[in-house]
Amino acid sequence: MLTNYLNAYYSGCEIKERIEEIPDSGYRLDFTGALYDSNNLIIGDSIRLIDKSDHVLPIDVAFVPVRKNCKKIYGKSIYLGSFFSHYGHFLTEGLSRMWLEKFSEYDSVIFQPFIFGKKMLSVHNFIFELYKIGDEKIKIVNTPTEFESIDVPQQLWLINREPDIRMRSMYENIKKNCLVKHKDENIYGKIFLSSRSFSRVDNIESIENLLRTNGFNVIYPEDYEFSHQVYLYANASVFVSISGSGMHNVIFCNQSALIIEIGDFRSKKSPINMQIFCNSIARLKNYHFFENLDRQIKVDIFSAYLIDLVN
Structure with a gap:
């Protein structure tokens, strides 16, 4: 659903630490x-x-009695929600407002800030180019603003909730474009998607060494542009990563791929909700491993688990 509003008003963005706690919630x-x-x-x-x-x-109020003096953006705009300078959040809930996939008719593409800042990532650059959203159209607004005309699309994936099935075709389209762009590049059969900045696992180098010994290519996403990453994931026969944003890339893997998730302290018994939904969108089974003590993955136990699955 896409709804148009004339003379709409944006209230401005404010982010601050909570003064009081809400029992049984994670709100900070x-x-x-x-x-x-x-x-x-x-x-x-x-x-x-x-x-x-x-x-x-x-904590937005339902009614604004008085509009503040503010700038006005003229022409036709579209509102795409919060700007997520975070790979996992943009790939899921952020992308889910972009289902139109065609934005040439809009004069302005509107985002508001979020807690991750405003840095543009490789994934943003690829998606904005794919959907033909030029830099001159992108506006991240954080102060009260009025809009002559603004379209507000339905969000197809809400955080920690099951996504609309239409998200699958979006990911398939992205994958198709990445495969075409890198069709002459090398592929790696078995991949361990690592990172040089994991904060939830302390012995990541030991896991990397184990996987290299078992024929895996260890890749770091920061070494590849987004489209090249997707090309590698789509061609992987085995995909292994630690719980978190890296594991969300299963949405680009083939259904024949073997998927292994190494759990961290947030996912001791099963994947987190957003990962479960990524697996569902990809129509893949996720083998979830957790043997972790004080942020140390038990390498010997994981080695036996890996050999049993892969061989």
Whole structure:
């Protein structure tokens, strides 16, 4: 669903630490930033809807009695929600507002800030180029703003909730374009997607060495542009990574690939919700391993587990 609003109002963004705790929740930050219609009533689809396991709590009011003096953006705009300078969040909930995939008719593409800052990542550059969103159209607004005309698309994937099935075709289209772009590049059969900045596992080098010994190519996403990464994932026969954003890349793997997730302290018994949904979108089975003590993966136990699965 895509809804147009005339003379809409953006209230401005504010992020601050919570003063009081909410029992049985993960909320740590209060967040304001929403659109209001011409009657100053909140536009529900402009809010980042969450559940109690998320850290950021939206506290926007339902009605704004008085609009602040503000700038106005003229022409036709589209609102794409929070700008996620975070790979996993952009790839899932961020991308889920971009299902139109065609933005040439818009004068401005509107985002609001989020807790990760405004840095443009390789994944942003690829998606914006794919959807023909020029730099001159992108506006990250954080102060009160009025819009002559703005479209608000439905969000197809809410954090920690099951995605709309239409997300699958978006990922397939992205994968298809990446395969074409890198069709002459080398492929790696067995991949361990590592990182030079893992904070939830302390003995990552031991895992890398084990996997290299077993014929895996260890790759670091920071060494590849996004499209090249997708090409490698799509051609992998075995894909292994640590719980988190890296594991979300299973959405680009083939259904014949063997998927192994090494759990961390957040995913001791099973993958986190967003990973479960990534596996579902990809129609893949995820083998989940957890033997972890004080952020140390038990290498000997994982070695036996790996050999049993791969051989």
